[in-house]
Amino acid sequence: MPRVLVVDDAPSMRLLIRTNLELAGFDVDESVDGVDCLEYLAATETLPDVVTVDVMMPRQDGVATAAAIRSDPRTADIGIVMVTTQNHPADVQRGLRAGVDAYVTKPFDPDDLVATVRETVHRRGSD
Template identity: 45%
Template sequence: MERGGVVMVCDDTEQIRRLIRLNLELEGYDVLEAADGQELLDSLAGSAELPGVITLDAQMAPRDGWWAIAQIRADERLRHIPVVMVTASVQQHDRVQAQSSGLDAFVPKPFDPDKLVEVVGGLMARGRGQAPSA
C-alpha cells in the first residue's frame, strides 16, 4: 500500500504523540500535533490543508477526545475526515460511545505501532467508515 498524506495526532502525552509521529513518519506520512481537543480544532480552523486522518486520545484536558469528535462531526468542513480514537479507555461503554460518536476506528492503549499505522493507512486510502478497528 502506498503511504503518504497528512495525519493530525492529538494526545495530551508528549511521549505518545512522539511515538505515533515517528512511526507514521517512517511510513511517509506528514504529521501535525495537538495536545488537546481545543488545540486540534483551533489548528484545523486556521489550516488551508486538512489532514487525511485524525488520531485522538479520549482523556485530555481541558477538551477531551469525545468533545473533539462531536465538534468534528458537526462541522461541514471537517466531518469527512476519518478519526481513530487511540485510548486507554477500553471499557464496553467506551466502545459503545466510540461507535455512536462517529469514530471510524478504535485502537486501545497500549497499542502496537505497526497496527496503528495499518489502521491509519486503511483510513487514508478508503476514507470514512471503511477501515476496521484494531
C-alpha cells in the same frame, strides 16, 4: 502523502505515534488536546486525512472532539482514529456514536496503528 493530525496531551505519546507514522510515510502534525485540535483545523488550509485522538485529555476530551469534527461540514470527512487506554465496550460505543472510524487501544503495536490509520485514509478517501 497522507496527512495525520496526532491529538494527545502526553508529549511522549505524541512522539511515539508521530515517529511510527512518519516512518510509514505519513506527514504528521500535532495538537495537545481537543481545543488545540479544533483551533488547528479551523486555521489550516490543508486539512489532515486522519486525526488520531486520545479520549482522556484536559479542556476537551476525544469524544467531544470527534463529535465536533463530524458536526462541521468542512471537517466532517476527516477520518478519526481513537488511540486510548479507554477500551471498555461502553467507551468504544461512545466513540463510535461520536463518529470515530476506528479504535486503537494503548499500549498498541506500532504496525497495528499504522495499518489502522492507512485503512482509515483509504476508507474515507473512497467514500
